[in-house]
Amino acid sequence: MRISIFPLTGAMLYPGLRLPLHIFEPRYRAMVSDSLARDRQIGMIQPQRAEEGAPLYAVGCLGHIAEVEASPDGRYNILLEGVARFRIRRELTVQTPFRQVEADIIPDVDLEALSAIERALFEREAKAFADRHGYRVDWEEVTRLDDVALINGVAQIAPFDAASKQALLEADGLHARCDLLVQLMQFFGARDSDDGAATLQ
Structure with missing residues (x-):
């Protein structure tokens, strides 16, 4: 599937859990606007280095925008709910200011209770x-x-x-x-x- 991604070091999301985010950069405000107009989904993933355009780690988590609050100046406060982990196949060449990838969903396995x-x-x-x-x-x-x-x-x-x-x-x-x-x-x-x-x- 095609996923719009939000690369952010240390901001982890897991299926079934929630992550509050304050969106203020113009490119990520555009990403949230685009997501709200389509499927309300974005992918959280870590960059491998703290620099612009750095390579991404292979695995992230797809999130659904469960709650959103828009400010008059265009910023957003969103609550992202984890849907499923994904593994990147390739990064796409896009015209949008935010990055997009083609990825496979990783099915959850081994969710049996701990001993x-x-x-x-x-x-x-x-x-x-x-x-x-x-x-x-x-x-x-x-x-x-x-x-x-x-x-x-x-x-x-x-x-x-x-x-x-x-x-x-x-x-x-x-x-x-x-x-x-x-x-x-x-x-x-x-x-x-x-x-x-x-x-x-």
Whole structure:
């Protein structure tokens, strides 16, 4: 399928989750206007480098504009709801100010619930990571989340480097993503919280 894309480092989206975005650049305002006139869909994906026209990572997430608020000056506040991951086939040559790609939808696999041992290990590592870095978490609320919402939700907001966040998005299945999250929390949790050099790149 043809997807209009919004390349943004660190802004991850997962199927079933939501991502609020403030759209102010003219090219992305044009993208949102175009999307609202068509299918209300845009693709979130990370660039490989922080520079104009940088190559894109191979996998992103298609989002549906669930809510939109337009400002008089042309800016938008939108709430993007994740639909499905996609894998880029090729970037298209287009006349629009925003980039577009041809991509294949990646079907969700392995969404079976975590085992009690997997869930307990994940929650233990998450608590240790949060304590180490001073994050305040409502753990009672966490225990009410189903496995998919918990693992994908943490993967979406985790404060890891871009390559690590990309690896989480590309992980196929809930069990693989959970395992990788545990490894990343152990790796980054072992570093001092002010150590900006921690990276898996």
